[in-house]
Amino acid sequence: MSIPLLSAFYFGAVEHYALLARSECAVIDTGEHYERQSYRNRSSIIGPNGRQDLVVSITRRSGEKMPMQSVGLSYAEPWNAQHVQAIRTGYGQTPWFIHYMPDVEDLLLKKYDSLVELDLATMRMALKWLKMDIAIELRENFVEDPSGLLDLRNSLSPKKTLPLGVPAVTSYTQVFADRHGFVGRLSILDLVMNAGPDARGVLKRL
Template identity: 60%
Template sequence: MTTPLLSAFYFGSVEHYRLLAMHERVIIDLGEHYERQSYRTRTSIIGPNGVQDLVVQIARKSGEKMPMRSVGLSYVETWPQQHMHAIRSAYGNTPWFIHYIDEIEAVVLKKYDRLADLQLATIDLGMKWLGLKTEVVVSDNYIEQTDGLADLRMAFHPKRPLPPEVAAVPPYPQVFTDRHGFVPRMSIIDLVCNCGPDSGRILKG
């Protein structure tokens, strides 16, 4: 099976983890350039008023190009506390919230020097929740030769449709389905808070 080549992500979407579950090995490219308004710095949750994006603040000059491995985090704004408030508001009444909130809080409120360190911490946590044994290989250097790899670095983007290589996740219970219907491409936090230990089975669908 072709090995996927991915960008790093922050509390990736359920579809990110479905892809991980389908492969024994993936490669994360930290040598690629940072891209604004992508899943590299944001995740989406759904609350009573609909979809809400949680965006990480980075330390970078406007227009400056730098590899992902070098992107720092900015704590001038209280985005970690804002993220936790939004997560608690959205999922506080879900069946499994209490089982995951301490681990979410520990990762979000910890201070990291690099964006990549935060991203990898959330990837590891999501895999732990789902019981995934996928080997995650991290490359600090940009990967140009993609022979034998499925290059999906640009495939996951909030404003682009999922490519055919990325299978959509079957609908699962969401706490605000009565208001918004089923909303795909939500954060892995959405799946585990709503479905708990059953999340891995749903993911593999």
């Protein structure tokens, strides 16, 4: 299949990693413009009351277009501590919470200078958990000509249907499934907290 061309993402959805599990390498465009309401600064988890979006606070003037690598983080509000608490509430009763949560806390309670730095840290942590040996190429300049690449920068979005080429993840054991049924397109955190070392197997079996 073609090499995926992706935006940087905060943790990333399970579908990001389902795609990466089928790939030997991927390209991350850090020179593209930041877009609101995208995976670039948000990730969805499940909690007692259903789906919950974790949104990273950034420093950006309204309406201003900025390259991703120039987007800074704002810690005026403790969003990172709030994310840790939300993850604890959502996944504290899952089988693998104790195994993965220390990594999550260490990562989130550290302060980062840029959104890209945070995004890449979350992605690398997830790839390590999944034992996925995939080459990631970072492009600091905007990729204007994506010829030969599977360009998913705008189409792989929480606000859009899954694009062609991205496998849909439709079943694995989830906490709160008795209340909410299966909830799709959640953060990779959801899969690893529930499936543990078998998370990679879930992705490979798609």
